[in-house]
Amino acid sequence: MPKYMLIMRGTDESNAAMMASIEEGIARTRHFIEEMMKAGVLLGAEGLDDPGQGAVVDFSGEAPVVTDGPYGETKELFGGFFLLDVASKQEAVEWAKRVPAAPGSKIEIRRVPEEDEVPQDSTVQR
Amino acid sequence: MGTADVEAVWRIESARIVAALTRFTGDFGLAEDAAQEAVAEALVSWPLASPANPAGWLMATARRRAIDAIRRRTALQDRYALLATDPAVDEDIDPDRIDDDVLALMFVSCHPVLSPEARVALTLRVVGGLSSEEIARAFLVPVPTVQARITRAKKTIAAAGVPFELPPAGERRGRLGGVLSVLYVIFTEGSTATSGDRLLRPDVAYEAIRLARTLAALQPDEPEVHGLLALCELTAARFPARTGPDGSPILLADQDRRRWDFSAVRRGLAALAKASARGLGPYGLQAAIAAAHASAPSVEATDWDRIVVLYEALGRVAPSPVVELNRAVAVAMASGPAQALAIVDELIALDRLPGSHLVPTVRGELLARLGRRPEARAELELAARLCANQRERSVLLRKAAALG
Numbered sequence: 001m002p003k004y005m006l007i008m009r010g011t012d013e014s015n016a017a018m019m020a021s022i023e024e025g026i027a028r029t030r031h032f033i034e035e036m037m038k039a040g041v042l043l044g045a046e047g048l049d050d051p052g053q054g055a056v057v058d059f060s061g062e063a064p065v066v067t068d069g070p071y072g073e074t075k076e077l078f079g080g081f082f083l084l085d086v087a088s089k090q091e092a093v094e095w096a097k098r099v100p101a102a103p104g105s106k107i108e109i110r111r112v113p114e115e116d117e118v119p120q121d122s123t124v125q126r
Numbered sequence: 127m128g129t130a131d132v133e134a135v136w137r138i139e140s141a142r143i144v145a146a147l148t149r150f151t152g153d154f155g156l157a158e159d160a161a162q163e164a165v166a167e168a169l170v171s172w173p174l175a176s177p178a179n180p181a182g183w184l185m186a187t188a189r190r191r192a193i194d195a196i197r198r199r200t201a202l203q204d205r206y207a208l209l210a211t212d213p214a215v216d217e218d219i220d221p222d223r224i225d226d227d228v229l230a231l232m233f234v235s236c237h238p239v240l241s242p243e244a245r246v247a248l249t250l251r252v253v254g255g256l257s258s259e260e261i262a263r264a265f266l267v268p269v270p271t272v273q274a275r276i277t278r279a280k281k282t283i284a285a286a287g288v289p290f291e292l293p294p295a296g297e298r299r300g301r302l303g304g305v306l307s308v309l310y311v312i313f314t315e316g317s318t319a320t321s322g323d324r325l326l327r328p329d330v331a332y333e334a335i336r337l338a339r340t341l342a343a344l345q346p347d348e349p350e351v352h353g354l355l356a357l358c359e360l361t362a363a364r365f366p367a368r369t370g371p372d373g374s375p376i377l378l379a380d381q382d383r384r385r386w387d388f389s390a391v392r393r394g395l396a397a398l399a400k401a402s403a404r405g406l407g408p409y410g411l412q413a414a415i416a417a418a419h420a421s422a423p424s425v426e427a428t429d430w431d432r433i434v435v436l437y438e439a440l441g442r443v444a445p446s447p448v449v450e451l452n453r454a455v456a457v458a459m460a461s462g463p464a465q466a467l468a469i470v471d472e473l474i475a476l477d478r479l480p481g482s483h484l485v486p487t488v489r490g491e492l493l494a495r496l497g498r499r500p501e502a503r504a505e506l507e508l509a510a511r512l513c514a515n516q517r518e519r520s521v522l523l524r525k526a527a528a529l530g
Contacts, residue, residue: 001328001329001332034343037343038340038343038344039138039336040335040336040338040340040343041336041339043393085335085336086137087134087332088133088134089130090130090131090134091134091137091138093131093134094131094135094180095138
C-alpha cells in the first residue's frame with residue numbers, strides 16, 4: 001500500500017512559536033503519534049535538532065565541501081517527518097491536517113514509491 | 127472535497143464513530159446504520175461545501191441520524207427523552223473510553239455467534255472503514271452478498287443480545303483468539319488468494335496488517351497480538367519477491383532476497399520481540415519461523431534445525447496436518463528427503479489432509495529429490511489437478527513436465 005512521508009517544514013516564526021510552549025507541543029505531538037498508532041498507519045517518526053548544529057556536504061566541486069550550520073538560505077527547513085502506511089493520498093492529507101503544527105509552518109506530503117516501481121538490478125541483467 | 131476525501135476521513139473515523147454511537151445508543155446495528163447514513167450524506171454535501179471539521183461533522187451527523195432512528199421507535203421513549211436532553215454533540219468521544227469502545231467493537235464484529243464470513247465482512251466494514259464494494263472486491267464476491275452478510279450479522283447480534291462491552295476476564299483470552307483468527311483469515315486471503323488469477327492481493331493483506339497494528343496498540347500486553355502482527359509483517363516483507371513480472375509465483379529458494387522489504391522485516395522482528403517476552407503462542411511461533419527465513423541470506427544458509435524445532439513446538443500448541451506437512455519440508459532441508467517422506471506418508475496413511483494439493487506437491491518434491499522421477503511426476507500432476515489457484519497450478523505443471 002502507498003506510503004507517504006509528511007515532511008515538517010518549519011519557519012523561524014513557527015519554530016519560535018513551538019519553543020514558546022514546548023511542553024504543550026511535545027504532549028500534543030505524543031498524543032497525535034498515539035492516534036496514528038491506534039489507527040495502524042504509523043511506520044516511523046523523527047524530529048530533527050536545531051539545523052545550526054548540523055552540517056552540509058556540498059558536491060558541486062571535485063571534492064565534497066563540508067560547511068557547518070544550516071542548509072542554504074531556505075526559509076522552510078526540514079524539521080522532522082512522519083512516515084505513514086495509508087490507503088490513499090487523501091488519507092495522508094487528512095492525517096497531515098491533524099498534525100499539531102505551529103502556526104506559520106508547512107507540511108510537505110510525498111509518496112514513497114512501491115518496490116516494483118524502482119528499477120531492479122535483476123531486471124537489467126535479464 | 128471529493129469522494130476520495132470523504133472515504134479518507136471515514137477510514138480514520140469509522141471505528142470511533144460506530145463505537146461511540148454504540149456506547150451512546152446501546153444498539154450496534156442502529157449505530158452502524160446511522161454512521162453509514164452520515165457517510166452517504168457526506169458524499170453528497172462535502173463536494174458542495176467542505177466542513178471545517180470533517181471528523182466532527184461525521185460524528186454529529188451520525189448522532190443526529192441515530193436520534194432520528196430512535197425517535198421512530200415508540201418503544202424506546204425513555205431513551206429518547208435521555209438523548210433529547212443531551213446537548214453534547216462534539217464532546218461525545220471520551221478519550222479515556224474510546225479505546226475500550228473501539229476494542230469492544232472489534233469483539234462484537236468478531237463475535238462467535240456470527241459466521242466466519244460475517245465476522246470478516248463486519249470487521250472490515252465497521253473497524254476497517256471499508257465500503258461493501260471494497261469488501262466484495264477483496265473477497266471476490268458480489269456486492270449484494272457482502273451487504274446481505276452485514277445485514278444478517280447485525281440482526282444476529284441483536285437477536286443474540288450480544289452486549290457492547292469487553293469480554294469478562296475469564297473469556298477474554300479466548301475471545302481475543304477469535305479476533306486474531308479473523309484478522310489472520312483476512313491476511314491469508316491477501317497473501318495466498320484462495321481463488322482468482324492472482325497469487326498475492328497486497329491491498330487485502332494491508333487491511334489485516336492495519337487492523338493488527340490497531341489491536342497491538344490497544345492490547346499491548348497480549349503476546350499473541352504482537353505475534354500475529356509479526357507474522358503478517360514478516361510474510362508481507364517477502365511479497366515484492368514472491369511473484370515475477372508476469373504474476374507467476376516465485377518459490378522461496380528462487381526469490382531475489384534483495385527485493386524483500388527490509389523495513390517490514392525490521393517491524394516484524396520488533397513485534398516478535400514483544401511477543402516472545404512471555405513465551406510464544408501459535409502466531410508467535412509462526413512469526414519466529416518467518417523470522418528465521420527473513421534473517422537468512424539464502425535457503426542453504428537458513429537455520430533449518432531451528433525451524434524444525436519451531437514446527438515441533440507449533441505442532442504441540444496448535445496441532446494440525448498443515449503444520450505436520452510444513453515440518454516435513456523443514457526436516458527435508460535439515461536432515462534430507464527420506465525422513466521427510468516418512469512424515470508425509472504417515473499424513474497420507476491417516477488421511478489427514480484429504481483433497482489438498484499441498485500433500486502431493488510436497489510428496490512430489492521429495493520424490494524428485496530422491497530421484498524417483500516417474501512417481502514424482504505423477505504426484506505433481508495430481509497436485510495440479512487439486513490446486514484452485516491458476517498461478518500455482520501452472521508452476522506445478524511446469525515442474526511435472528520438467529521431470530520428463
